[in-house]
Amino acid sequence: MKKIGVLTSGGDSPGMNAAIRSVVRKAIYHDLEVYGIYNGYQGLIDGNIKQLDLGSVGDIIQRGGTVLHTARCLEFKTDEGQEKGIEQLKRFGIEGLVVIGGDGSFRGAEKLTQKGYPCIGVPGTIDNDIPGTDFTIGFDTALNTVIEAIDKVRDTATSHERTYVVEVMGRHAGDIALWAGLADGAESILIPEQPTDFNDVIDRLKRGQERGKKHSIIIVAEGVGSGFEFGKRIEEATNMDTRVTILGHVQRGGSPTANDRVLASRLGGKAVDLLLEGKSGRMVGIQNNKLVDHDILDILDQKHEIDLDMYKLSQELSI
Template sequence: MKKIGVLTSGGDAPGMNAAIRAVVRKAIYHGIEVYGIKNGFQGLIEGNIRKMEIGSVGDIIHRGGTMLYSARCDEFKTNEGQKKGINQLKKIGIEGLIIIGGDGSLRGAQKLSEKEFPCIGIPATIDNDIAGTDFTIGFDTALNTVIEAIDKIRDTATSHERTYVIEVMGRDAGDIALWAGLADGAESILIPEQPNEFPDVINRLRRGHERGKKHSIIILAEGVGSGVEYGQRIQDATDLETRVTVLGHLQRGGSPTAADRVLASRLGAQAVDLLLSGKAGLMVGLENNNLVHHNILRILEEEHMINFDMYQLSKELSI
């Protein structure tokens, strides 16, 4: 290959810039021209493509968000939209594409691969909800942001002897809630993978109150339901003063942690190596700290699983 492209799509995640940097500099190291596609698949269809140099990715490894920007694009979900994108790439002579993003981005990569355009996917989403990799780019940073917020909320929960429900992101995956809850000693963790846990939450609160416990922290994954509604239900069931904090998009921003910067750099470089070796239709990942790659279609068909041993441990430690 002489020319490759790179784009970011879907929700932004801290570490995307580090991945872009790795792709660009790894490719240039091997004498390959690199082109950045701005605004995701929408920019691809519109031909918003520019050549990138070594300096194009200078001073970005520590920045959150994505320098290539991102956008949702319904047109790209159509056969015609995908053909438009491929034609834009072929106009410039781009022979392979690296796509950085979550589930929807990987589906886009799969569609292009089905049309015999070489693509490699890099998993980047704070939700950590992609199979085939232990961690996705952005998860560790979001997790640390959540932990910092919970630490501060616990201070006021203690001072005012209140129960706090903290709603965190994660779409239909409970990883952020589970890891943050275990790391911060939450009394209860509500995740989509373990439905119907509300009675247990109430029982824990009552037991704690009976032994003199004055405050509690409950972590709720957004896939379970509304934090505001759960807070009201808890107060109605226990008569304990309950407050709710919805962390929202605060979790998606911020400078990436060292773990996310290193992960992004490794995955970005691996994606370039795979393209240059003639492989395509793959997603790169990390398993047991080793770089791996899997067929994208298989990854999309496989369900991401949380660590249920961690979930059980969180219950045992919060008695």
């Protein structure tokens, strides 16, 4: 193998640039040519591909987002779109591909692998919803962004003696909500993986009110429902002054934490190692602080699971 490519796909996450840097520099160290594919699979179809050198990835390890940019690409889900991408790979002589992204990105990588182009997946998503790895690139940074925001919300909640509902990202995964809720001492945490018992939320608020508590924080993962709707229902049920904060895409931005920079660097380097070993259709991950790799098909067949012990603890601590 003499030439490899790297692309980022799906939602951006802090640490993607650190992973790109690691892939490029590790590959060049092993005398490989590296090509950056811009705008994800759409860029692959369009041939938006440029050779990268050491300077191409200088001064990016501390930057959020992705210097290769990213885009959704429905066309790549079709055989015709995949064949267009393969033609571009042939045109540039690219023999292997590192795909940094989430579930949808890995499905594209698996399609290319099945058509004869070795691909390695690197999990990059703030939702931390990829099986086979304890953490995904960007989760730690997003979590710290949420915690910082909730700390500030709690200041004004205390000052005005209000209940605040904070909606965080996580359509199908509640990791951000759960970890932030436990770290910030939220009274209730609503996540997609567990049935929402609205009466329990109200009971907790009323118990706190009865013992003299003047403010509360409720964290809602976006996959559970609208933060505004929950805020309205809480105010009607308790007559408490209730406000809603939706953090939105601010959770995806910012300079990656040290944990995300190190994780991204390790996973990027491991991806290059696997290509050099002749492996394909694999996803790299980290489990118990050890680098691992799994068959992408096995990962796609699995369902992300929440840490139920952590969820139980959060309920016990918020009595």
